[in-house]
Amino acid sequence: MSEKHIYDMIIIGGGPAGYTAALYAGRAGLDALLLEKLSAGGQMALTHQIDNYPGFEDGIDGFTLAERMRRQAERFGIRSKYAEVTELELKAAVKAAVTTSGTFYAKTVVLAMGAGPRELGADGEAELIGRGVAYCASCDGMFYKGKTVAVVGGGDTAAADALLLSRIAKKVYLIHRRESLRAAKIYHLPIENAGNIEFLKNTVVTELLHGEKLTGLRLKNTVTEEESAVECDGVFISVGRKPETRLVENQLELENGYITAGESTKTDIPGVFAAGDIRTKPLRQVVTAVADGAAAVHAAVDYLAENE
């Protein structure tokens, strides 16, 4: 029977952190494998327009940027494998990733699974996905051409989603539980000027109104306690992210669900590194994720040298 292959590094997740780790691993001459569930890019691939990643003066869409990152890493010999990781064993010196396409072994692991959308927590939310409830405006926005939609949330994602949808839908309600948006100032004026975005401040969604499909939302004003309802064909839930730490929650130290790791990306298990949105950090952006990918490989190269 042939001996199992042990990679220098397995990178889990093909977002900007993962592909930057792959690029740096390739350039460092590591025998590395990147495991990705679906396609390159992670959350970034779902972003319609990225204007704050340097080097693209006109901005770039996330899908294209992701493909470029993948090709750049592959130029340095990194293999990407599309497989879903179902189990991780991180504690031993040789770490194992069990996937839908077999088990892979490595001396180091870079965890770059990122984060997924946070649910609103409303009754019927899961059942209405694809029938009026959505989490990605750039993916599902076109289904609501000429219709009325709502966006829930007050951060950058909600603001960007409302603006994107205002160019597709007839009318957009932007529903936020506070007095003003948390989103960066650059979004505020375009939202005011959009003409078809109605900002419902101090408002929470108390119920999803539906038959077979979503028909509207019941709302409550958090200041006056007044209840109301709006009719809409779709609601885009943009209330933040939750880290994809399910596979490691019993093995690694977490803080509010994020893997505890500083700028070095080192976790509390030697040889295991956390890069990008999945780790504790103050700013979750493409530009900070790529920095983590580079830092993780830098730390992993030191670890490999010390543990020859």
Ligand code: NAP
């Ligand atoms: P976020 O910044 O965490 O904002 C989440 C928003 O949802 C907040 O306004 C929050 O309200 C609200 N919220 C949370 N739970 C809620 C609930 N149960 N009901 C109602 N509202 C709820 O998340 P994000 O907008 O997805 O952004 C995540 C990260 O990605 C941020 O770092 C952001 O800067 C970055 N991002 C950047 C860009 C860009 O630069 N182009 C675009 C998109 C995202 P409170 O205000 O009350 O907390």
